[in-house]
Amino acid sequence: MPRWGMAADLDRCTGCGACVTACHAENNISTVGPYQAMRGRAKHWIRVERYWEGEFPDVRLKFRPVMCMQCGNAPCEPVCPTYASQHTADGLNAQVYNRCIGTRYCANACPYTVRFFDFFNPEWDKPLHLQLNPDVSLREVGVMEKCTFCVQRIKAATIQAKADDVELKDGDIKPACVQSCPAQALVFGDLDDPDSAVSRLSESPRGSKLLEDLGTQPAVTYLSRQTLA
Amino acid sequence: MDRRSFIKLTAVSGTTAALASCGNPENQLVRFVPDEDIVPGQATWKPGVCPLCAAGCGLTVRVMDADKDVVRDGQAGVVKIYAAKKLEGSTDHPVNHGGLCTRGQASIQVTYHPDRITQPLKRSGTRGEAKYEPISWDDAVAELVGRLDALAGAGNQRALALLGQARTGHRGLVVQQFLQHFGAPAPVRWEFFGDDLLRRANALSFGKAQLPTFDLANARFVLSFGADFLGTWNSPVSQSHGYGAMRQGRAGIRGAFVQVEARMSQTGANADQWVPVRPGTDGVLALGLAHLLMAAKVVTPASAARAGALIDGWSDGLPAYSPDAVEKLTGVAAAKVERLARQMADMRPGVAMIGGPALAHTNGLFSALAVNALNGLMGSVDQPGGVSFTPQFDVAAAARATGTAPGAGASLEQWAAGTLAGGSGATQVLLIDGANPVFAAPRAWRVREALEKVPYIVSFGSFLDETSALADLILPDHSFLETWAENVPESGSGVAVATVAPPAMAPLHQTRATVDVLLDAGRRLQKPLNLPWESLEALLGATFAVLPPAAEGGDAWSEAQEKGGWWGALPAALVAAAGAPAASGMTPVAFVEPQFDGDAAQYPLHLLPYASTTFYDGSAAHLPWLQEMPDPLTSAMWSSWVEVNPTTAATLGIRDGDLLEVTSAHGTLQSAAVLTPGIAPDIVAMPMGQGHTQFTRYATGRGENPASLLAPLTEATTGALAWAATRVKVARVGDPDGRLVLFAGGSHEEGRHGPGEEHR
Numbered sequence: 001m002p003r004w005g006m007a008a009d010l011d012r013c014t015g016c017g018a019c020v021t022a023c024h025a026e027n028n029i030s031t032v033g034p035y036q037a038m039r040g041r042a043k044h045w046i047r048v049e050r051y052w053e054g055e056f057p058d059v060r061l062k063f064r065p066v067m068c069m070q071c072g073n074a075p076c077e078p079v080c081p082t083y084a085s086q087h088t089a090d091g092l093n094a095q096v097y098n099r100c101i102g103t104r105y106c107a108n109a110c111p112y113t114v115r116f117f118d119f120f121n122p123e124w125d126k127p128l129h130l131q132l133n134p135d136v137s138l139r140e141v142g143v144m145e146k147c148t149f150c151v152q153r154i155k156a157a158t159i160q161a162k163a164d165d166v167e168l169k170d171g172d173i174k175p176a177c178v179q180s181c182p183a184q185a186l187v188f189g190d191l192d193d194p195d196s197a198v199s200r201l202s203e204s205p206r207g208s209k210l211l212e213d214l215g216t217q218p219a220v221t222y223l224s225r226q227t228l229a
Numbered sequence: 230m231d232r233r234s235f236i237k238l239t240a241v242s243g244t245t246a247a248l249a250s251c252g253n254p255e256n257q258l259v260r261f262v263p264d265e266d267i268v269p270g271q272a273t274w275k276p277g278v279c280p281l282c283a284a285g286c287g288l289t290v291r292v293m294d295a296d297k298d299v300v301r302d303g304q305a306g307v308v309k310i311y312a313a314k315k316l317e318g319s320t321d322h323p324v325n326h327g328g329l330c331t332r333g334q335a336s337i338q339v340t341y342h343p344d345r346i347t348q349p350l351k352r353s354g355t356r357g358e359a360k361y362e363p364i365s366w367d368d369a370v371a372e373l374v375g376r377l378d379a380l381a382g383a384g385n386q387r388a389l390a391l392l393g394q395a396r397t398g399h400r401g402l403v404v405q406q407f408l409q410h411f412g413a414p415a416p417v418r419w420e421f422f423g424d425d426l427l428r429r430a431n432a433l434s435f436g437k438a439q440l441p442t443f444d445l446a447n448a449r450f451v452l453s454f455g456a457d458f459l460g461t462w463n464s465p466v467s468q469s470h471g472y473g474a475m476r477q478g479r480a481g482i483r484g485a486f487v488q489v490e491a492r493m494s495q496t497g498a499n500a501d502q503w504v505p506v507r508p509g510t511d512g513v514l515a516l517g518l519a520h521l522l523m524a525a526k527v528v529t530p531a532s533a534a535r536a537g538a539l540i541d542g543w544s545d546g547l548p549a550y551s552p553d554a555v556e557k558l559t560g561v562a563a564a565k566v567e568r569l570a571r572q573m574a575d576m577r578p579g580v581a582m583i584g585g586p587a588l589a590h591t592n593g594l595f596s597a598l599a600v601n602a603l604n605g606l607m608g609s610v611d612q613p614g615g616v617s618f619t620p621q622f623d624v625a626a627a628a629r630a631t632g633t634a635p636g637a638g639a640s641l642e643q644w645a646a647g648t649l650a651g652g653s654g655a656t657q658v659l660l661i662d663g664a665n666p667v668f669a670a671p672r673a674w675r676v677r678e679a680l681e682k683v684p685y686i687v688s689f690g691s692f693l694d695e696t697s698a699l700a701d702l703i704l705p706d707h708s709f710l711e712t713w714a715e716n717v718p719e720s721g722s723g724v725a726v727a728t729v730a731p732p733a734m735a736p737l738h739q740t741r742a743t744v745d746v747l748l749d750a751g752r753r754l755q756k757p758l759n760l761p762w763e764s765l766e767a768l769l770g771a772t773f774a775v776l777p778p779a780a781e782g783g784d785a786w787s788e789a790q791e792k793g794g795w796w797g798a799l800p801a802a803l804v805a806a807a808g809a810p811a812a813s814g815m816t817p818v819a820f821v822e823p824q825f826d827g828d829a830a831q832y833p834l835h836l837l838p839y840a841s842t843t844f845y846d847g848s849a850a851h852l853p854w855l856q857e858m859p860d861p862l863t864s865a866m867w868s869s870w871v872e873v874n875p876t877t878a879a880t881l882g883i884r885d886g887d888l889l890e891v892t893s894a895h896g897t898l899q900s901a902a903v904l905t906p907g908i909a910p911d912i913v914a915m916p917m918g919q920g921h922t923q924f925t926r927y928a929t930g931r932g933e934n935p936a937s938l939l940a941p942l943t944e945a946t947t948g949a950l951a952w953a954a955t956r957v958k959v960a961r962v963g964d965p966d967g968r969l970v971l972f973a974g975g976s977h978e979e980g981r982h983g984p985g986e987e988h989r
Contacts, residue, residue, distance in 0.1 A: 014496070016330060016331060016465070016861065017842060017843070017861050018328065018329060020858050021332075021334035022331075026315060031853045034970055037857060037866050042866060042972055044858075049973070052905070052907070055875075056874055056876070056906050059493060059503060060503070061493060061907060127298070127737065128338060128342070129295075130295040130296075130737075131295075131315075132314075179317055179327070180317065180329050180334060182466040182473075183469040183470065183472055184328070223477075228501035
C-alpha cells in the first residue's frame with residue numbers, strides 16, 4: 001500500500017496560479033461570485049500564498065502554494081462526529097461528502113485553513129456544466145470540501161494498472177496541479193517508495209513542513225527557495 | 230397542474246424515461262437519442278491548441294460524454310454529446326512540455342460560456358445598442374458577399390479593411406490572401422501589449438523580425454528588464470519550464486535571476502535581486518553594464534557585431550554610461566551597477582531580456598537595442614544558455630500561396646485618423662477578427678468614433694465586447710475545440726514547430742469556422758477570389774504534407790493529426806525568410822529622456838497599467854474561473870485596484886482599501902487602494918483587464934479600465950503605444966466600500982476591505 005505525498009519546490013514555483021485553475025477544472029469547484037467571495041466563501045483547494053519582506057527598494061516576495069497537507073496525524077479527523085473526515089490506508093485525509101453533516105469542526109481544527117464549506121448549492125450557468133468532470137462528485141449545501149490529492153486520478157491509474165496487469169510507475173499519477181505546473185515545482189508520488197522522486201525530494205536538506213511542530217505529520221514537503229550568495 | 234393534465238403529460242412522455250416524481254414538468258428528464266455513438270464514462274484524449282495567446286501551447290483535451298440541453302420538436306430534453314472536460318499541456322510539445330498556465334487552463338470556459346454568440350446575428354437596434362436578431366448563415370454570408378461585390382463593382386476594393394490581432398500561421402495566411410486577392414490593404418493589427426517594437430529591434434540587431442526564444446535551462450545568469458516572462462510575456466509556459474530547470478534542474482548549479490522594474494511583477498517576485506529603475510531608463514542600465522564589461526576587458530566591443538554598431542559610442546567602450554552617470558539617470562546606485570556587472574562576468578552563460586513596461590516608453594526602441602547589444606556583447610546569441618530565434622515554418626511557401634506578401638498594414642492610430650478624415654480611400658466595410666481596440670486604445674485615438682463612421686462592420690467574434698457591439702453583422706467563429714486549431718509558434722522552442730489539432734468535439738452552436746467563411750465568401754463573389762483551398766482542413770493538409778515525416782515512409786499530415794503537430798529540423802526551402810530591414814545607414818542611437826504626458830507638478834505620479842496574470846490585456850476577463858482566481862500578488866478576486874507605495878500613501882493620507890480617484894489629463898477613475906512595498910514611491914500601478922462596459926455577464930461593469938487614462942504617446946520609429954508614459958494624480962475620496970474582494974482577507978485589521986469578512 002503506497003503512502004501518497006507531495007513535494008513543492010519553492011525555488012521553482014513562480015506563483016503563476018496555474019495550479020489553482022487546474023484544480024477548479026479537475027475537481028468541479030464552483031465559483032461563488034463577487035458578493036459571496038467578499039464574505040470569505042470563495043473555494044480554492046489550492047492557493048498561492050505570498051509573504052512580503054522588507055521595504056522599498058529592498059523588497060522580497062515569496063510564494064507558497066498551499067493545499068491540504070494530508071496530515072498523518074490530522075487535527076480534522078478526530079473532531080468529526082460522523083467520520084466524514086477520516087484517514088485512508090494510503091495516507092489520505094478523505095472527506096466523505098455523504099457522511100458530512102456540516103458541523104464545520106474540521107475547518108476549525110485545521111491549522112492550514114484548507115477546508116471550504118459549501119454555504120449553498122453549487123451553480124453553473126448553462127452550458128458551463130458540460131465541462132464538469134464526471135469522476136468527481138458535486139458537493140451540495142452544508143458539506144465541507146477540500147483537496148483530495150485528486151483521489152479520482154489515483155484510483156483511475158491504480159485500477160487501470162491492475163486491469164493491464166502492470167506495476168504503477170513513479171510519475172504515473174499526477175494530480176491536476178502537478179500536471180499543470182509550468183515550472184515543474186510540484187512532485188507527487190509514494191513516500192514509502194524510497195526511489196520515488198517525491199521521497200528523494202522530501203529528504204532534501206532544503207525541505208521543511210508547514211507547521212510541523214503541531215505534530216500534524218504533513219505529507220507535503222516544501223523545499224526552500226534559495227538566495228544568491 | 231391538475232391531476233388530469235398530469236396523467237396526460239406522463240402518458241405522453243412515458244416512453245422517454247420521464248422523471249416526473251414531483252409532478253412538476255420542469256423536472257421531467259427527456260433523453261433523446263444521441264447523434265453520435267457515445268460510450269458513457271470512457272475518456273479519450275485528443276490534441277488541441279491553446280487559443281488565449283500567441284505562444285501556441287500544445288494541448289491534450291480530455292473528452293467524455295455530457296448531457297446537453299436541447300429542444301427537439303418542441304420537446305425540451307437532454308442528449309448525450311462528446312464534450313471536452315479538461316485541458317492539459319501536451320507532454321511532448323516543444324513549447325510547453327506538458328505545462329499550461331492559468332489562462333490556458335481556463336480557456337475551456339470559452340467553449341461553454343453562457344454568453345457565447347450561438348448563431349449569426351444582424352443588428353436590429355442602433356449602433357452600439359447591442360441589439361441583434363438571428364439570421365441564417367446563407368443570408369449572412371450573402372449579405373457579406375453583397376457588400377464586397379458592391380465595393381468591387383465600384384472599383385473601390387481598398388475600402389475593405391480588416392482589424393485584428395496579429396495572427397500568423399494558417400489563419401493569418403488565409404486572412405492575408407483574402408485581402409490581397411480582393412485588392413484590400415494589409416490588415417490593421419492591434420494588440421495592447423503588442424511586441425512589434427521588439428520585433429523591429431531584433432530585426433535591426435540580429436536580422437530577425439521575431440520575438441526571441443531563451444535557453445533558460447542552460448543559463449547561469451538571467452537579467453530581465455521588465456519582462457513578465459513567467460506570467461504573461463512572450464511564451465510564458467515555455468519560459469517557466471526553462472526557469473524551473475535553471476533553478477533546480479542541474480546538479481550543483483543554480484542559475485541566478487535579476488529583474489529590473491519599478492513595480493514588482495509576478496515574475497519579479499521570483500528574482501534573487503529586484504532592481505527598481507526610473508521609468509524609461511532600462512536601456513541606460515543595460516549600456517552601463519556593457520560599459521563595465523568592456524572596461525574590465527571581459528569582452529571586446531566587436532563581439533556584439535551588428536547589434537553593437539547600432540549604439541552610439543559602442544566601439545569606444547560607451548564612456549557616457551559610467552556607473553555614476555547610470556546612477557544619475559536610472560536611480561540605481563553605482564555600486565549596485567558594478568556588482569551586477571561582476572555577476573554577469575562571473576556567471577556565464579548569461580542572457581538579458583526586455584519586455585513589457587520597459588519598452589512602453591517613447592524611447593522604447595533605444596532600450597530594446599541596448600539590451601540586444603548587451604546580449605551580443607556577452608556572446609549570448611544562438612548559444613546554449615542564451616537567446617535564439619525559433620526557425621519559422623513558411624506556411625505561404627508550403628501552401629504555394631501566390632502574390633507577394635503585403636507590407637505592414639496601417640497602425641490602428643493611422644487607420645482611425647484616416648477613417649475620421651474620410652475621403653475616397655476611407656474604409657467602407659470593416660472585418661473585425663479578435664481585436665477589441667475600443668476597450669484598450671487611448672481615447673485620444675478616437676477609435677470608437679472612427680468605427681461609428683464605417684458604414685458596415687462585420688465581426689467574427691464569439692462574444693459581444695466593446696468593439697464587436699458596434700458590428701452590423703456577427704458571424705461567430707467556432708471555439709478552438711470545435712474546429713481545426715493551428716498555430717506556428719514564433720518563439721518558445723529551440724526547433725521549428727507547427728501545431729495542429731482536429732476538432733475535439735462537435736460544435737455546440739450554429740457557428741462556423743472563420744477561415745471557412747472567408748474562403749466561402751471568396752468563392753461566392755461575382756469576381757471569385759480563386760483561393761486554392763476548399764477549407765482550412767484542406768489548407769492544413771496541403772502544408773503539412775510537404776513537411777518531412779518522422780517515420781520512414783510515413784506522412785507528416787497523418788502524424789501531425791495524431792500527435793498534435795509537427796516539430797523538428799525544417800528543410801531549408803520551408804524556412805521563412807526573416808524579413809529583416811538592413812541596419813546599415815541607421816544613425817547609432819543614444820539615450821534620449823523619455824517623454825511623459827502630463828505636467829509633473831500637476832500629475833506627480835507615473836501610471837503603470839500592467840498585464841494581469843489572470844486577464845492578460847482584458848481579453849480573458851469573461852471567464853469566471855479567472856475572475857475568481859486570486860491575483861498572485863494581492864489575492865484580489867473580481868476586482869480592480871491601484872497599487873500604491875506605503876510612503877506615498879502616508880503622504881496622501883491613504884490607507885489600505887481606501888477608495889482613490891486617479892486622474893490623468895485624459896480621464897479619471899475610482900478604484901480601491903492596495904498598499905504594497907513592491908512599487909516605487911513615484912509610481913501607481915493598475916492591472917489591465919477589468920472595467921469592461923460590454924463583455925458578458927461576468928466582466929461587464931466590473932472594476933475599472935486603466936486604459937481610459939492613457940495618453941496617446943507613441944515610440945517615434947515604430948508607432949508603438951507608450952502605455953507606461955502617462956502621469957496621473959491620486960487622491961483619497963472615501964473609505965473602503967467593499968469593491969475590493971481579497972481571498973486572503975488582507976494582512977490588515979478586520980473589516981478594512983468591506984463588510985462581512987466572516988471567513989468560512
